[in-house]
Amino acid sequence: MTEFNQQEDVQEAVRDAVDSGSDIYQRVKDITLKALTARQLDMDNITKVADAVAKGIGDAIGSQGGHSREAFTQAVSALDDALAKAAEASKLAIQEAASKVSDYSHYDFNKAADDIQQLETMFLDTVKKIAKDSNQIVADIVNDFTTHARQSGTAVGEQASIAMDALKDLPKFSTGTLISSAMAATSALAEIGGGILAGIAESLRSSQAKK
Incomplete structure (x- = not known):
């Protein structure tokens, strides 16, 4: 499946969820988390998923009539909360990678932290x-x-703030501590983050199923 079609699939799924008018928040959140964990948890992927979700919301919201504001709030809040989980997973990935400092550089951690802030x-x-x-x-x-x-404030903003507060206590890494490929390190962090987010998403699904 091409990347373009993957984005289209997310957009269509969100549009259908909002159009249904039923359980919009949970459905959009599930779709977003599934899309975020389909590939590496890097800023490029997160931005593309968010954009596809927003387009799906926009496609559907105009047809909601008098319920437009409520439907929009539920759908966008779901995106906000899913992104907050992505921020949490990225923080945990950095903390896990910090225990293997010899494999990473000062730049890698700073870049990952900057992405969370953004x-x-x-x-x-x-x-x-x-x-x-x-x-x-x-x-x-x-x-x-x-x-x-x-x-x-937003859920993702709050979680990003929590993440940055937690990460400020990490050891100060030497700018001379490098691996052979900065791209490989960034990819490795994204892989770790994706795995952590998948675990968080599965935990949320299990909790939801028990209600």
């Missing part, structure tokens, strides 16, 4: 895109949400 901005920028090419009602809903989120 997640909230990426999330809000992605949500704002839904307003483009939408009717005024949808645009107003999107703008109200992003304005409120910037003032009160």
